[in-house]
Amino acid sequence: MVAVFSEDHVSLRASMKGLFAQHSSESEVRRLMATDEGYDPVLWRQLAAGQELQGLVVPEEFGGSGYTWVELGVVLEEMGRALFCGPYFSTVVLAATCLVESADESAQKEYLPRVASGEAIGSVAFVEASGRWDEAGVTMEAKKVAAGYELTGQKFYVLDGHVADFFVVAARTSGEISLFIVDRESAGVSAHLEETLDQTRKLATVTFHDAPARLLGAENSGWSILGRVLKLAGIALAAEQVGGAQASLDMAVDYAKTRIQFGQPIGAFQAIKHMLADVMLEVESARSAMQVGLAAASGHEGLDLDEISPLVQAYCSDVFELASHQNIQVHGGMGFTWEMAPHLYFKRAKSMALFLGNSDSHREQVAKALGV
Known part of the structure; x- marks a missing residue:
């Protein structure tokens, strides 16, 4: 596995986890998803002013912080864990990255500072x-x-x-x-x-x-720019998916510890143990794949983004679907009811499995990149 996370990244993760625990609780997610806008404009501006999240990978000369995709991956994983509702992926991962990759200085000067400040979506x-x-x-x-x-x-x-x-x-x-x-x-x-x-x-x-x-x-020159942006976005999406998969696993484990059946927690039954152990293995493997992807996105020597991105996308997408599905299975018949949280992650997993292309299309890209 490629080592990409340092002690600073551990601190960043802890900070982001606390931030989204406060501002992206289940009740807040449910409130925002019921609105047409789908996000909180006040919080959006606060994220830019206080945390400088919108400018994380925007170059410093255009008002950003100039960090790498590793730092962005940490933020996105925690956003995925919390089902964060906001135009972050569309603005920072997609639109801003197109501007950065375009090398169009005039457009960069006009739009990137507005993105970094939270003024523009x-x-x-x-x-x-x-x-x-x-x-x-x-x-x-x-x-x-x-x-x-x-x-x-x-x-x-x-x-x-x-x-x-x-x-x-x-x-x-x-x-x-x-x-x-x-x-x-x-x-x-x-x-x-x-x-x-x-x-x-x-x-x-x-x-x-x-x-x-x-x-x-x-x-x-559009496809040379957009093609690379989509590869980078695939890695970013994989980070979100790993966060969502981990949240689904944690939810299933917590429920298995507290749901009593036949006089004992259901987590004591071998079938549940094996199910959760299999999901844990897949989630950890997806996290390793994501880390390699973030290293490739950040220009780590010897890593080919064209080969790695679709492979990471396909695997992390499948793992998020698996984890969210098994979470519902552990919860039983109530797992997909509106009042319970598992269905929110299941729906996010299903929709994001198609965003940027499905797993089959990603695997076909890997085969082409390898000359198969």
Whole structure:
């Protein structure tokens, strides 16, 4: 296993665990998931001002802290453990990373300080009606006009698209993919909040009709940027999934210790013991895989992000699904009732297993990267 965590990371984890225990309790998660916005704007600003979380991996010259993906992974794992409701993944992992990777200094100066300060929420509008998370799925055409570019079409499964202040949009120019920034307040832009399985994480359909767009980076360089961002985002998502899997395991163990059946805790029965031991093994293995992924994302020598990211995504996704499912099994018939917490993690696991592509597509990427 690649060693990536230091004593400073242990301290960071403890701080984040306490922060989200206070601000992302089950009752708060349930309150926020019932709202259209899906997050607390006051807390969002506090996270930027007090904890500087939005600027964690934003370069210092653009108002951020300039940390690595290892530190970001620690934060995301604790967010996943607490089912944090907020536009952090969409803004920091997706939109801000596109800006950083674009090397477009003008756009970076305009948008990254606003992200780091908590002033702006961003998202990436990428997936179209085909539901594909790859280069071939992008068919939207950018129209060249006197003032620059205009976009027309729809993008689906846009994370936090209903509250985003700006979008990084993938569209075709001369047959190749380019990236564009579109401000939410621009003419011809509308977002519709969709009903989804996981109410703790909001998805929207965003419609563009002759919407003015600003080119991000060089024309026709979009996939070289977005392809890398999606690999990095896969590692980030894996960190969240490990946190959710650990929370599911902890919940199942606690219940097995206190639920009395036939005069003893159900955790004393061999079937339950074996089930939880198997889940613990998978969660620890997923954590090891995640650490390798974070090292690759941070530029650790000898680690190929293109090979490692889809492998980590596939495995951590499967483990979160397993852990959340077995948590419900341990709780029995009441495990999926609305009043109990296990179903919240199960729904997050199921929805995130499809976000950025499913496990089969990730394994196919691994095979291609290995030349199989």
